[in-house]
Amino acid sequence: xxRPIVIIRLDGNGRVYRxxxxxxxxxxxxxxxxxxxxxxxxxxxxxxxxxGDPDMAVHEFWRYRLSDQQSMDLRRPQRFSTQLPNSPLSYxxxxxxxxxxxxxxxxxxxxxxxVGQKVFRLGGVPPAKCSVNELAASQRPxxxxxxxx
Amino acid sequence: xxxVIRLYEKxxxxxxxxxxxxxxxxxxxxxxxxxxxxxxxxxxxxxxxxVPQWQVSHRFVPHTCVVLDTRVRKHPTEDLxxxxxxxxxxxxxxTYVQWTYDIATVRDDPSSYLPDQxxxxxxxxxFVVDPEQPRxxxxxxxxxxxxxxxxxxxxxWWTWLAFSVPLSVLLIGAGGLLYTWVSxxxxxERKAAISSRLAPKRVLRANGESRPxxxxxPDGKEITNSPGTKLRFRxxxxxxxxxxxxxxxxxxxxxxxxxxxxxxxxxTLFSQGRPDWRLNIGLIPFIAIGLVLLAYFxxxxxxxxxxxxxxxxxxxxxxxxxxDYRLFVSxxxxxxxxxxxxxxxxxxxxxxxxxxxxxxxxxxxxxQQLLCQEGFEVGSGVPFExxxxxxxxxxxxxxxxxxxxxxxxxxxxxxxxxxxxxxxxGFPVVVYPPSEHNILAYQCTDRL
Numbered sequence: 001x002x003r004p005i006v007i008i009r010l011d012g013n014g015r016v017y018r019x020x021x022x023x024x025x026x027x028x029x030x031x032x033x034x035x036x037x038x039x040x041x042x043x044x045x046x047x048x049x050x051x052g053d054p055d056m057a058v059h060e061f062w063r064y065r066l067s068d069q070q071s072m073d074l075r076r077p078q079r080f081s082t083q084l085p086n087s088p089l090s091y092x093x094x095x096x097x098x099x100x101x102x103x104x105x106x107x108x109x110x111x112x113x114x115v116g117q118k119v120f121r122l123g124g125v126p127p128a129k130c131s132v133n134e135l136a137a138s139q140r141p142x143x144x145x146x147x148x149x
Numbered sequence: 150x151x152x153v154i155r156l157y158e159k160x161x162x163x164x165x166x167x168x169x170x171x172x173x174x175x176x177x178x179x180x181x182x183x184x185x186x187x188x189x190x191x192x193x194x195x196x197x198x199x200v201p202q203w204q205v206s207h208r209f210v211p212h213t214c215v216v217l218d219t220r221v222r223k224h225p226t227e228d229l230x231x232x233x234x235x236x237x238x239x240x241x242x243x244t245y246v247q248w249t250y251d252i253a254t255v256r257d258d259p260s261s262y263l264p265d266q267x268x269x270x271x272x273x274x275x276f277v278v279d280p281e282q283p284r285x286x287x288x289x290x291x292x293x294x295x296x297x298x299x300x301x302x303x304x305x306w307w308t309w310l311a312f313s314v315p316l317s318v319l320l321i322g323a324g325g326l327l328y329t330w331v332s333x334x335x336x337x338e339r340k341a342a343i344s345s346r347l348a349p350k351r352v353l354r355a356n357g358e359s360r361p362x363x364x365x366x367p368d369g370k371e372i373t374n375s376p377g378t379k380l381r382f383r384x385x386x387x388x389x390x391x392x393x394x395x396x397x398x399x400x401x402x403x404x405x406x407x408x409x410x411x412x413x414x415x416x417t418l419f420s421q422g423r424p425d426w427r428l429n430i431g432l433i434p435f436i437a438i439g440l441v442l443l444a445y446f447x448x449x450x451x452x453x454x455x456x457x458x459x460x461x462x463x464x465x466x467x468x469x470x471x472x473d474y475r476l477f478v479s480x481x482x483x484x485x486x487x488x489x490x491x492x493x494x495x496x497x498x499x500x501x502x503x504x505x506x507x508x509x510x511x512x513x514x515x516x517q518q519l520l521c522q523e524g525f526e527v528g529s530g531v532p533f534e535x536x537x538x539x540x541x542x543x544x545x546x547x548x549x550x551x552x553x554x555x556x557x558x559x560x561x562x563x564x565x566x567x568x569x570x571x572x573x574x575g576f577p578v579v580v581y582p583p584s585e586h587n588i589l590a591y592q593c594t595d596r597l
Contacts, residue, residue: 019582043338048554051510052499055551057364061342087582088365091546095512096497096554105336113336123582125546128497128514 005030006104006116009077016121017084017100023120024081027104029074035109037074040064043103044082046122051095059085074106089123173333180325187319194315198260198308201252205302209289214238214300216286217246219273221266229262232273238288240295249288251301260308276300367550369467369579377462379477379536384461387559387575390453394446401446405439412436452569457482457527459562459574461491463539467579468558471543476519476560481532484566491520491562493539494575495546498555515545519560547582 010025017023023044041063047056060082066072080102091098103117218235233248250272253261263269277284291297332340377383415428457480464475478491495515501508520537527533539560549556560576 041336041338043342045338045341048551050497050499050554051501053501053553055553056337056341057551058338058341058345061338063339085362085364087363087547088549088551089547089582091549091556093497093512093546093556094514095499095510096549096556098549098554103338105338124544126544128546 002031003108003112003114004033004074004106006106006114008102008104008116008118010102010118010120014118014120016124019084019086019089019123021084022081023084023102024079025102025118026077026079027102027116028077029106029114032073032075033108037066037106037108039066039107040074041103041105041107042080043105044080044084044100045103046088046090046098046100049097049099050093084122089125090121091125092127094128173329177326177329177333180322180329183318183322184326185322187315187317187322190315191312191319194312197258198304198311201256202302202304204291205252205289205299208291209297209299210292212238212240212288212290212298213285214288214298215283216276216278217283218278219276221270221273224259224262227262229264230266230269231261231263232269234273234276234300236286236288236298236300238290238298240290243295245290245295245298247296247298249298249300251299251303255297255299260305363547363581365549365551366581367548367579369548372577372579373466377477380462380464380475382463382466384463384466384560384576384578386459387577390449394449394453397442397446397449401439401442404435404442408432408435408439452572455482456484456564456566456569456572457532459564461560461562461576463560463578467581468541469581470541470545470547470583472541474539474541475536476539477534477536478520478562479532479534480527480562480564482527482566483529484527484564484569486525486527486533486564486566487523488565489520489522489525489533489563490518491535491537491560493517493519493541493558494561495556495558495580498557500553515542517542541580543583545580548579 006027007030008025008027010023027042041061043058043062044060045056045058048054062080064072072078084100088098090100099119100122101117101119103115106114108114214236215238216234216236220233220235221230222233223230231254232250233254234250235246235248237244237246239245249255251261276286286300288298288300289302290299331343335343372384373382375383375385411428411432415425415432418425418428459481460477460479462477465472468474476491480486480489493516494513496511496513498509498511501510517540519539520535522533522535525533545558546556548558558578558580560578561573562576563571563573565571
């Protein structure tokens, strides 16, 4: 049996979002498993990467118990939207990196989980000590609708 | 075939092969056992220490007795002692003679023995033995078994302190159980969402005025609570030398106090003509360490007081990317300065665990020289003073503080003076995110 893939798409084609702006988008599953999933979680969060131990905080969180909402067809796009906070802004430092993402976690009936996430940029802080070329590369828009499993 | 549950794990890069479910179960079991130990310990101590005392206070019958003898009894195997009193008393016409003291002694409880022999002897001596004119003392006996008698009621102070041990174990166990139960089968995001809902949100200032929320940005209240004399705020120093000096002084005092008293003892023995050479030789490295500690303290003291205080004042705070601020710097002391510089610095700090060690790595990612002067003298009572303008780059990352990761901004003052080691003093500032964030506003020169 193939495990489904979470596909996330953000409105605005992955552009840089401003603090306080509304982030909206949709997600769907590539296929439905044999047994319907137990639950689904959608989070808009930031996390750190780099040398230090990771930090994470959730800005918006939705949880759906799918047994109660049989009508939700996860193969069809499900919309979400939230107003983004003022901080922390996305940051590509040398040993500290702050990243924002939309993460969808599906709890399958067999106890396994399927996770998909789409990284986006909040604010336009350029990478620390980058060259002009590196800055241009960092501001290149991300591909649309591709999940980062 | 893939194993359903892995009891052991391997770390492959960022991926772990172990079963999270087994891990959580083990955690639950550990905290459950800890809670059980705490409950059993508390119950045992309650029945062992509290119930007998309660019985003496509420069930034993007050009576009188005469003291025939007293003694201090030594523990059969250890260097512990307890007072004992031999008394004679009558119940229903029958005469009883017993060695007793408190209920712990009557039950021959190990807790009745204590290390201080002198104190136990004093306790026994409170009962006067006079064969000519026996004195009467109060006693309390068990009506169900008159052989059980005490001449001292009440509990020792340490019995209540002893309760803190099983109570701590119970609290740790119960806290762990609660945490494991709350986080059971919950994703990292759900746990983070729960904890962010539990965290207090400070939206109002002290005067009740609301302000925009900037999560993970330090509010910098401690920076703006001191007004300046030339500009609006006086910036606090990152690490006050006063406290580190005081700590060093205390360490030197404690070490040299202990070593000094041992040295006095050694000298006394020497002057009495019976020197202890093992003590004398053993003291040498300790005295050497004490002298090094003292010398280090004096050096730090001279450095701190000799170079003199550095004051930094700023025209406004918190800082915003793209903003210009005036800075006033003052350096006191009697110095022949070779080089004096002021810079705005941004650094990243990452805390990570390596095995059982916690390590911190700091990386400077931005430095803007604000002021640099060379070859001048600072006279006594005439401090060096300078003003400069500070520009925060338009695309600067704001101050960021999370549990393990930080982005910090500070004004760094560095001074190199004749006869002194280089002194670097940091004055933290907070950079807020821009209110109107324009992603195209960055200039190449301003870039981090």
